[in-house]
Amino acid sequence: MVAISRSNVRRVRRVNGGGGEVLDVLIDKIPYMSQLSSADRLLLLCGLALLGTVAFASYFLISGIFAGSATADGGKAKDSDTRLSPTDRMGVSDQASLHRSDGNRIFDDWDVSNSEMNKLKNISLPHGSFFFGPDSHQVDIPESDVFDPSASWSSLQRELLDDDSDAINVELEKKRCASYDFGFPDFTMPLKRRRLFYGALISGDSAEVIKATSMEQYNIYHTVSLIESNSTHNLSPKKWRFFGSEDASKELNWLYQLFGPKTKVSMDYYIPSLEKGQESDAMYLDYYQREGHSYRWKFNGMRPDDIAIIADIDETFSRDFLRALQICDVPQFRPGQSCRAPKVYASTLIFESSPECAWKTKNAILGECADQIGDTKLHPPTKRDRWESHGTRLDYYGHDNEYTYYDTKVLADLNIEGQGPLWLPHEMRVESFMGQRVTKKDGSPTGYHFHNFFMSTEEIIFKYATYGHADKKARKKKSIRYIHDDLMMAVMCTLGKHTEKTESSFENPSVSWLANDDERKNVTKPLSPLAMAAADWLEEEEDELALYWDRYDVAKKSSSKEQPQSTPPQPLLDTDINTTTEERLDRYYESRNIDRGVERQHATQIKHAIETSKKASSADEAIQLLTPIRQYLQYNTKLGGNAYFGLAQALDASDQVDEATDIYEKLASSPHIEIRRKSRELLAMGTSRRKRTYSRNVWNWFWDAC
Known part of the structure; x- marks a missing residue:
């Protein structure tokens, strides 16, 4: 038998009378404990810590069960109150509660762990539930959170944005309409601006981008409908950004004020009910989430003659074009539409990660053709590939502008000809070209897209790994430029290596966010970290070079004749064949101010x-x-x-x-x-x-x- 002195196997030695020695003195005063070796004491303390952890976890688990039961019982009292109509309880009519839910009544007792969210008006659909928060005109923003976005505008920005007077300048509007080849309304009707209702999804978008798009839209929209989800498109869970914490409340109050005091801004929440892997196409999560916009628009009083605009939060029509949509005689906005080709498209200038990296889309339709707003008797529902009324239109039922089966199997039975179905919000974006693309006569864009303006490269990778058609290998790729063509274009542009195949430009881009008093000559708008990541790319290549030199050092020390396997990037090496490897190594470390001696x-x-x-x-x-x-x-x-x-x-x-x-x-x-x-x-x-x-x-x- 081998005797082991346990007193010599303590893992960590405390120095200078640290906490360990004080603990030993205290333990020595406890009966029996003083007889244990240091190792036995450590094992005993670890066991006690584990026991305490289990005890605390059990306590909180039991408390949570009782608290959850109490909340559920309390929440059902309001739902079961028969004195309240569905309209009073939920903000939607009884007819609307049956429509678009496959005959199942919309209810507002969806099981959510957060009791505060459960108090919101909500609806349940086959793919998930929507919870509708108050709009900016229904909340009292704390004095400490109140601010005026226009306070930071330059004089040129104020000039561009000073157009929200109730009085309409007829001559100015005529010129505006003519610049887009639009007609001007018949004077037999009172001249008034159409109301615009906007819908966009929101997640981890940068504050700078939201400020840019909201500035272009300041005091123009009647309603801004924003929807956040607690999962990504591939159903990976994510934390709420605008709900459930003090920081979330502050950010929400900030968002409420960005679009101007005349606009009703709402933040609504979507919780999908699908299991991971249940939906084969991740883009459908985007489609499902956007369905909440039409309900919000209905809550806010949208009419058939109003205009619905669907975009992402980093996209916007130009302000001038939005004003044109409000006044001009746009063929797609005339009453009595068939709704088969109702869209108006923008010719969009896309800023890829930076205002200096721009290349060459936003959609608007008449409320008469929007789901929940238009008349289903005139525009009977079509068939779609998820639960019949959700997802993408089936072939020949309106998909890709082909209506053969819709005509013969839907309209014919109703003795209707030539009409089209109402449009779900996502269809306003993804259905193929069904309308008119508008370009201004002077060649300037009619919309802007601030793409990939994220606050960190990790956020960019997270987006491409979990949203849209997610790339499962995004995190493993050597550089962000290999993840997607958009990122390659952004990196190369930032490095000054422009590629004609991916870029084209407009003659006269004019966006309020970039406007300054020197007509953008000295613009210093912050670039997104994607632009900075382009510089990191060069540093990554230099990292490869450093690894090459490290392998060279090891090989040299071990007198190995084996040459390093990798070849350093040519642009970073001296091409003079007479320069020795040792000289290149010294030059590399000297350029980095490294004295490794x-x-x-x-x-x-x-x-x-x-x-x-x-x-x-x-x-x-x-x-x-x-x-x-x-x-x-x-x-x-x-x-x-x-x-x-x-x-x-x-x-x-x-x-x-x-x-x-x-x-x-x-x-x-x-x-x-x-x-x-x-x-x-x-x-x-x-x-x-x-x-x-x-x-x-x-x-x-x-x-x-x-």
Whole structure:
């Protein structure tokens, strides 16, 4: 038998009278515990911690069950009140509650864990449920959240946006209509502006984009219907952005005010009932979510002579074109439409990640042809491929403008000819060309699309990995430019490598967001991080070069004759064949201000300090371990960068925020992509969140010890 002294196997040794020694003194005073070795004490403490965790979890689980039962019972009292009509309880008529639900009555007791959301008016459809919040004219915004978007406008922007007077300038409007080849209304009728009802989905779109599109639309729309979901198109769960927290309320109050005081802005919520994998085409989740717009428009009093506009939140018609749609004689907006080809398209200027990366679509139809607004007796429902009344129109039932079966199997039985069905919101976007594309005579665009203006490259990757036709391999691809052609175009454009095959331009683009007093000569609008990622791409290529040199160093030290396998990117290498590899290596490190001599001499000491600091039981202990080797570190090397990163985290947790921030800022330009990425992420966080990040590291150490 081999005897083992347990007192010598403690995993972590506390230094300078740390918390571990104090704990040992306290434990020694407990009967029996004083007889245990240090290892046995650690095992006992781990067991007690696990037991406590189980006890707390059980308590909260049981409490949640009772609380949920109480909420459910309380919520049903209102739903079962027979004194209230469906209109009073839900905001929709009894007829509407049956329509478009396959004969099933819409109800408002959908099982939702959040009781506050359950108080909202809601409807249930075969694919999910909609919860309708109040609009901006129904809420009292706290004084601390009130702001005026126009306060930051330039004088040129004010001039462009100063057109919302109730008085109509007839001569100006005639010129406007003529510029689009539209006629002018017959003076036998009073001249008035049509009401515009807008619908868009919203998720992680950047504030800068929302400000850009809302500025173009300021005080124009009657209603702005925005819908958020708690899942992506491939049914991956996501947190609510505009519901359920104080930050969400503040952001929602901000959104309520962006479109102007004359506009009713609403935020509604969609919860799909489908299981992951149940829907074969992820785009259908987009289609289902958009169905909520027509219900919101109906709640807000949309009439058949109003105009429905469907877009994404990063898209907008030009302001001038929106004004034209309100006044001009647009053939698609005349009463008595068949609704077979009711759409008006924009010729759209697309900004790909940056105002400087633009290339060459938004749709409007008459309310008379919109679902929930038009008359189903004149426009009988067609057949679609999901539950018959949802999803995409079937072939020959209106899909791709082909109505053969709709004519013979639907209209013929009703003795109707030439009519088309009402349009679901998503059909206003995705159905093939059924209407008129409008271009202004001077060649300027009639719409704008601010595409991929995200706040981080991670958000861009998340979008392409979970929305639309999701790319499951998006996260694994070497660079964002390989994920989608749009991203390739954005990266190449930002690098100044324009490609004629993917780009075309308009003669006179004029968008309010880009307007300044010097006619955009000195425009300094912030670019999206996708544009910055283009620069990161070059750095990634340099990372490959650095890895090449690292392999060269290893091969040289081991006297290996084997050549490195990869070839460094040619643009970054000196093409002079007389330049030796050693000279190129020295030149590379010199260009990065890297002096690896001192760091190499103390590499073993540095690595030991890094590993030991990871096992430290407190931030102060980690600082004590890393401070002595700081004199040997370089920010631009991988070893030095990792050591500085660990030190910055410990300084953060020890309330030495300024010094930590200074280190993060230097590491944010590190040539090593992982160090650079993590540093930028932490810089974007608040200090409290950065502390919690370090706290999680400490807990990871504790569980590893157990």
